[in-house]
Amino acid sequence: MVYLDEESRMTNSTNHLRLQIAERSAGSLYMLGLLRWALVVIFLWFGGMKFTSYEANGIAPFIAHSPFMSWLHAAFGVRGASRVIGVLELSTAAALIIGAFKPFFSALGAAMSAMTYFFTLSFFLTTPGVAEPTAGGFPAISAAPGQFLLKDLVLLAASLCLLGASVRGSWLMVKEPQEKKS
Template sequence: MEKQSLLQFLANAQRNFIHFIRISIFIVMAWIGGLKALPYEADGIVPFVANSPFMSFFYKHPAPEYQSYKNPEGKTVQKNIDWHISNGTYLFSYGLGTVIVLIGILTFAGIWSAKLGLIGGLLTFGMSLVTLSFLITTPEVYVPNLGGDFVTPHYGFPYLSGAGRLVLKDIIMLAAGLMVASDAAQRLVKPFSNS
């Protein structure tokens, strides 16, 4: 393919790429939202929710009590599960998962419905803002001080842990939500601008 035809293809395919963003958001939301029905995923979000000023009220036990009841991925410890049941961990995760899947569906529906797509895009943006706030509220997003090298310490800000790297990626979802919302808004105002 010649350079000019590649540029022409890319220039003409923007709407298709925006639809691809919608599909991508749907895949991420449906997959991650669906996993919220499983105990290991519900356990995994506890540090984020427990430390969040926007979400901690959903749990019965205050942070950092959860640190004594962490289930390693793939392992089940009954006393930890009992604590999570009493905390409301699983019930909250089911609700959150449902909301996340619905946001994904609304965003995906934006391929056909500008109104639903606008709502989905704005909700994706809002959800990403909340998720990114975990970089401020959740201690586990940074590498802990485990007695590393005194001269060049590699802990705390800006050294992201695995959880922190996962959260930081939501800045892409933030931008994607705005992109699809903007596209939907353009489609909604277009009939009015032609009259």
């Protein structure tokens, strides 16, 4: 009888874990949950920091040299551009949080996260100082900004894993109505 009680506790723990992630049919729920909540922490933290002048000035060179984002400085100024990005990052965190319970938001948040890291990895090609000339130039990269940007490769991979699990999830499977047999 003790075994059944332990099994019941394990089943309840598993069901509780299932409430934490919407992708029920996509492999290890625990690992997807780790990816989700790590991304949530990153987006909450980085998004909140975008409202400080420290962060606005820190990201200004990346934005200024980006063919995709440089217009933000012209439209909103350095602080305003940082705030716009902060709102997008906090929205990404919100979608990822809601996505733990609603699969559509899981896919939306993961897609927003992936787009974020596609953009930041593009800075690799546009920001001066990425290649380290004293080490022979590219592929030798500087500590900042080169190695700082390279970490986003892992964050992009995490985002794509969560996105893949979100769009492959059981919520996409439409059940055909069964015909009644006479």
